[in-house]
Amino acid sequence: MAERAHILICAGAACISAGEESFKSALERELKEAGIYEEVKIIETGCFGTCDLGPVMVIYPEGTFYIHLKPQDAKEIVNEHLLKGRVVERLLVKEPELKKPLPTINDLPFFKNQVRIALRNVGFIDPLNIEEYIARDGYSALAKVLTEMTPEEVISEVKKSGLRGRGGAGFPTGLKWELGRKAKGDEKYIICNADEGDPGAFMDRSILEGDPHSVIEGMLIGAYAIGAKKGYVYIRAEYPLAIKRLTSAIEQARNYGLLGENILGSDFSFDIEIRIGAGAFVCGEETALIASVEGKRGMPRPRPPFPVNSGLWGKPTVINNVETWANIPVIILKGADWFASLGTEKSKGTKVFALAGKINMTGLIEVPMGITLREIVYNVGGGIPGGKKFKAVQIGGPAGGCIPADYLDTPVDYESITSLGAIMGSGGLIVMDEDNCMVDVAKFFLTFTQDESCGKCIPCRVGTKRMLEILDRITKGEGKEEDLYELEELAKVVRNTSLCGLGKGAPNPVLTTLKYFRDEYIAHIRDKKCPAKVCTALIHYEVIREQCRKCAICFKNCPVGAIFKDEDGTYVIDQEKCTKCGICFQVCPFKAIKKE
């Protein structure tokens, strides 16, 4: 029977952990109970992007978008929406600024302000069904390339599109392919970098989970262009769902003859294998990644020679990021000119970001290059929660930097972001408000890179450690003014002399916070104060005598017995004993505890 409704349930990682599976089984049960199980089709998709609202689903054809689904909601949805055609209002999004529920997915400002190329199918198709991908023009670009284009024409189309690598550095993809094609050697390789080591980033994982065929098709086209017969997807073991869906997509593509020998009846042959990485940040660096695929320890080596000339097993290897690959089929189908019409002069197309931090809509977005940070934060992301003040965005992951409020109108493109000391990176975008301490933020990222340094070269291994020690002193209120000078000098040495991008990028969070938030460092050093009240050692809790109602709640809750009663029954905090856990501050019903 023709189905009258398609229910697309998000089975992205965030929705799954929010309980998507138990909701889905409840829904199936209710549909059977109501006797309409056969009339609707349930599809589990990749991440919708609205991770905060999960589990989420859309009922088509209307496009009704339901959020925060619990198993007990299933009955009402079946009885009301599916049987009687009445929208279940209480499960709709309530956009804060609109004050009214928004019934369909297309009405959400979150989606309206996006342009989806790499994410074109994510959340709209069943990633486990190759035919749904084919229905959305999937493998048509491959067919076009194999029947109508020479490898040179493919390369020139990609060059003309202006596509730059989405893995961080922004190297022109077409140029890389041209170098790969020209490189000497009969055996060549294609690699998809799906390591995605940035903390908080999940763009690449979401593409592989939600639309694995777009990456496979991109790799096929790249292989045809450079003349490779074999490709690898390097993906970290922490991404089991992505591995599962990609594995099944590769199998389906093989069954359809879209991978293997003589693809679509042509004389082009290509196949893909998955290589699972243990999840070390440095393994995302291309030379370390190649070592890891070869079965060696993932350590970077100096370049040149670059992988395009001497990569996997010494053979020419073109390595691109997941999102880069996912863009390729669309460029071929819609043409370089169409792609180049999006974005700015030097940064074409769109970029996927993982929005996180102090923002109303955390999740996954794809926006045209050149959009301003302000538009991302306020139009797409819905602004800062709780009426707090915007302070900075951290963009580019551990090698990225913090951009302050003054630069909110900066267009997001490779050059503009780099000129501010940050990097585009692979797409982590963390929004910070007045409650974030910038010294602490710098320390967080430096701790990460310091931990993840492979240790091969001294500037990165030792330099980041010394930098971290200084930052640690400052956050404890033991910093000296000379520390800032030393920190800056060290940062420059590490940046200029490290072997690979990990060490070269590690100082960026420190340098940008020093540049834009120097007064915060100085407050820590000179006034022994943390203006955002984050650094524990510098916080001080005290009872405001006039406000204390002697209720003893703080006294009862203090885990270390640091609170006592003085002669007139007012409570007092023993500063020696206080561990600054903040529990008294949270529990006091009369706001009689002061945090400074």
Place this chain on the structure above:
Amino acid sequence: MKKLTLEELKKIKEKAQSDLQARSPEGKDKIVVHMGTCGIAAGARETLLAILDEIEKRNLQNVVVTQAGCIGLCEYEPLISVQKVGGPKVLYKHVTPEKARKIIAQHVINGQIVTEDVLSTE
């Protein structure tokens, strides 16, 4: 499975595309079945099933079927409304499964309103 040729890829695409069509109501003829409690009691479920069956049988790709609640005209249930792209919205009364099949053949496919069953037109 045998290897795909270009021709076969195209065929899969056409077939799969019609499947995905169900996910977009734009530019399509709409049939709305009113499924309030009153409608269901009067047999709207059977009507809906007949409509889905007819659409399947005739392989109609440009039609979406949705449901709506009671519109306060309970004595005329089952009610359905049909709106062809660019055409008026026609509300039909007492739509039995047989009438539904007739409405699809005559109105949805041939564009001729089944006047004797019309309750209102807007």
